[in-house]
Amino acid sequence: MFVYLLFINVISYAVMANDKRKAKRRAWRTSEWVLWLLAFAGGAVGSWVAMQTHRHKTKHAAFKYGMPLLAVLDLGILAYFS
Secondary structure, eight states, X not given: OHHHHHXXXXXXXXXXXXXXXXXXXXXXXXXXXXXXHHIIIIIHHHHHHHHHHHTOSTTOHHHHHHHHHHHHHHHHHHXXXX
């Protein structure tokens, strides 16, 4: 389970960071649905870290409050099953 969570968080971080690069270039963007899907699949921590390091989606209330909440939930599930 730890390997899966590590993998999904690395992927989530990369997708969120890539979406920020695309936003700066005004290129085709990753849909918010995909970003949330990765977060719900266990990658909320990686998404939240990318949000903070790349200053991406930090003004959107759903991401600003929902992503940290989901990250805490993910960490709780990890702690429960560890």
